[in-house]
Amino acid sequence: xxxxxxxxxxxxxxxxxxxxxxxxxxxxxxxxxxxxxxxxxxxxxxxxxxxxxxxxxxxxxxxxxxxxxxxxxxxxxxxxxxxxxxxxxxxxxxxxxxxxxxxxxxxxxxxxxxxxxxxxxxxxxxxxxxxxxxxxxxxxxxxxxx
Amino acid sequence: xxxxxxxxxxxxxxxxxxxxxxxxxxxxxxxxxxxxxxxxxxxxxxxxxxxxxxxxxxxxxxxxxxxxxxxxxxxxxxxxxxxxxxxxxxxxxxxxxxxxxxxxxxxxxxxxxxxxxxxxxxxxxxxxxxxxxxxxxxxxxxxxxx
Amino acid sequence: xxxxxxxxxxxxxxxxxxxxxxxxxxxxxxxxxxxxxxxxxxxxxxxxxxxxxxxxxxxxxxxxxxxxxxxxxxxxxxxxxxxxxxxxxxxxxxxxxxxxxxxxxxxxxxxxxxxxxxxxxxxxxxxxxxxxxxxxxxxxxxxxxx
Amino acid sequence: xxxxxxxxxxxxxxxxxxxxxxxxxxxxxxxxxxxxxxxxxxxxxxxxxxxxxxxxxxxxxxxxxxxxxxxxxxxxxxxxxxxxxxxxxxxxxxxxxxxxxxxxxxxxxxxxxxxxxxxxxxxxxxxxxxxxxxxxxxxxxxxxxx
Numbered sequence: 001x002x003x004x005x006x007x008x009x010x011x012x013x014x015x016x017x018x019x020x021x022x023x024x025x026x027x028x029x030x031x032x033x034x035x036x037x038x039x040x041x042x043x044x045x046x047x048x049x050x051x052x053x054x055x056x057x058x059x060x061x062x063x064x065x066x067x068x069x070x071x072x073x074x075x076x077x078x079x080x081x082x083x084x085x086x087x088x089x090x091x092x093x094x095x096x097x098x099x100x101x102x103x104x105x106x107x108x109x110x111x112x113x114x115x116x117x118x119x120x121x122x123x124x125x126x127x128x129x130x131x132x133x134x135x136x137x138x139x140x141x142x143x144x145x146x
Numbered sequence: 147x148x149x150x151x152x153x154x155x156x157x158x159x160x161x162x163x164x165x166x167x168x169x170x171x172x173x174x175x176x177x178x179x180x181x182x183x184x185x186x187x188x189x190x191x192x193x194x195x196x197x198x199x200x201x202x203x204x205x206x207x208x209x210x211x212x213x214x215x216x217x218x219x220x221x222x223x224x225x226x227x228x229x230x231x232x233x234x235x236x237x238x239x240x241x242x243x244x245x246x247x248x249x250x251x252x253x254x255x256x257x258x259x260x261x262x263x264x265x266x267x268x269x270x271x272x273x274x275x276x277x278x279x280x281x282x283x284x285x286x287x288x289x290x291x292x
Numbered sequence: 293x294x295x296x297x298x299x300x301x302x303x304x305x306x307x308x309x310x311x312x313x314x315x316x317x318x319x320x321x322x323x324x325x326x327x328x329x330x331x332x333x334x335x336x337x338x339x340x341x342x343x344x345x346x347x348x349x350x351x352x353x354x355x356x357x358x359x360x361x362x363x364x365x366x367x368x369x370x371x372x373x374x375x376x377x378x379x380x381x382x383x384x385x386x387x388x389x390x391x392x393x394x395x396x397x398x399x400x401x402x403x404x405x406x407x408x409x410x411x412x413x414x415x416x417x418x419x420x421x422x423x424x425x426x427x428x429x430x431x432x433x434x435x436x437x438x
Numbered sequence: 439x440x441x442x443x444x445x446x447x448x449x450x451x452x453x454x455x456x457x458x459x460x461x462x463x464x465x466x467x468x469x470x471x472x473x474x475x476x477x478x479x480x481x482x483x484x485x486x487x488x489x490x491x492x493x494x495x496x497x498x499x500x501x502x503x504x505x506x507x508x509x510x511x512x513x514x515x516x517x518x519x520x521x522x523x524x525x526x527x528x529x530x531x532x533x534x535x536x537x538x539x540x541x542x543x544x545x546x547x548x549x550x551x552x553x554x555x556x557x558x559x560x561x562x563x564x565x566x567x568x569x570x571x572x573x574x575x576x577x578x579x580x581x582x583x584x
Contacts, residue, residue: 007468009464009467010306010308010312010471010481011314011464011467013306014306014307015305015306015307015309015310016199016307020303021201021202022168022175023168025171026449029168029447033445033448033508042508043448044507044508055164055167055209055212056209057208058208058209059206059209060204060206060207062203063202063203063204063205069482070482106167155321155325156335156452156453156458157318157321157452157460159452160449160451160452161448161451161453161454161456164453166448168449172303175302176301179302179362189302189362215336308491308493310493313463313467313544314464314497315460317463318460321459347454347459347501348501349500350498350499350500350501351499351501352497352498352499353496353497353498355493355494355495358493
């Protein structure tokens with residue numbers, strides 16, 4: 001799986017003293033953007049050059065341990081499943097000391113800029129085809145067979 | 147189910163022109179807070195007077211139609227399931243014209259301010275016991291039997 | 293000045309226990325949007341019907357007292373100054389018990405959807421012309437002569 | 439001035455297609471946190487080890503050019519002024535191509551965890567004493583004499 005490190009910021013926390021639960025979905029966004037960049041193309045390229053948007057159909061997060069201010073969390077991202085019409089990614093958020101903070105997945109369809117469903121162009125499909133996959137441990141936690 | 151109306155703000159949108167997917171979890175938070183307030187007690191009361199926090203164990207959202215800037219969305223909230231150790235809420239986000247924008251649920255445990263699992267006090271249990279339940283239509287969409 | 297009430301949400305707070313300082317700019321946005329709505333037109337109308345955007349040139353906030361979770365804060369908004377090319381608004385954030393939490397102002401120019409500076413259409417100018425003005429007390433705090 | 443690079447994320451943008459104006463205050467927070475880290479101590483250390491909080495008294499931003507999704511913006515941070523009771527930082531946000539996107543400053547006081555004003559401990563004062571200063575160009579834009 002692709003790994004990216006991110007510093008927890010003050011504005012990410014809430015008065016409970018940990019990161020606000022909604023902010024993990026932002027981290028998932030960062031994870032999939034950086035995974036694509038590691039393949040040589042950015043999500044901006046997908047939108048601007050391929051003319052394809054990838055709106056989220058579903059998002060899910062399970063929280064095990066709250067991330068803390070100033071921690072350097074790891075975001076692990078991989079492809080969970082893909083069809084010609086949709087793709088889903090799995091994520092693992094790991095604390096600075098290796099603690100599992102959260103897992104999750106998102107499912108996306110492909111549309112053009114007029115919000116019509118489209119098939120992604122070949123270049124994009126081959127790119128996503130070589131993307132790192134979710135590992136067995138995360139797949140099991142997410143309840144998905146790999 | 148409890149109903150609350152909320153105006154979509156500029157800062158809620160992203161460059162796709164709809165509300166950013168992570169912000170729906172904030173709306174779910176608002177939904178459950180306002181549902182509790184409608185029962186006569188606020189979530190602040192839960193934290194300050196009962197000494198109980200309700201951290202999120204799991205959150206899930208399914209997106210059907212993007213909410214737009216300045217729309218007055220409806221947040222429908224109800225209890226999905228509850229045990230002595232946890233509670234889950236179901237949510238429906240409805241656009242100004244009645245379009246179903248999103249559904250979701252969150253599951254929570256009960257802890258004290260030292261992050262230890264606790265049983266909620268009787269007053270809180272009876273309050274949650276009379277809370278509105280998720281309706282059959284949402285329960286089915288969420289894949290839960292009522 | 294126009295008055296609007298807003299509930300502080302969990303996601304607005306940070307681990308200091310008060311509202312994160314950046315979120316006040318969101319409240320200023322809400323204040324000016326609701327002030328315009330009170331005049332009979334929404335900012336969405338400005339963007340969609342007048343074809344005019346009002347990007348922010350400058351924003352400033354002074355913080356006196358932190359707003360707390362679940363407080364019902366008041367957002368007071370008025371026009372601070374206006375020329376044919378720009379407009380500025382002043383804001384006061386007041387806590388549930390009347391405490392002055394923060395003040396601020398934003399300055400905006402007018403552009404079309406291609407980011408070119410434009411003069412706002414007559415209908416928009418007359419609308420802003422009848423908007424409530426910042427009161428003398430806030431003007432003085434902001435260091436502006438009315 | 440201290441320099442730090444940050445990727446613009448989808449959730450940072452709004453429907454105008456640029457970064458939402460309130461999010462720059464988050465970038466200023468990141469700038470001063472990373473400047474302190476570059477001096478050998480984190481702001482977490484300030485809060486946890488020195489027992490000192492640095493709430494914001496004032497924040498100001500001037501916007502010149504909107505930052506775009508996926509841009510790698512530069513955050514330049516320096517001390518603008520400091521007294522025994524307060525400190526202010528200046529910031530410059532620079533786009534990937536060197537365009538000046540925004541400037542700003544924040545002013546902070548020092549309090550303990552009970553929100554009482556305090557003098558920062560010697561170790562913290564000496565740390566801030568060796569922090570990089572705002573350069574002449576930014577000081578002039580901010581209207582401050584260095």
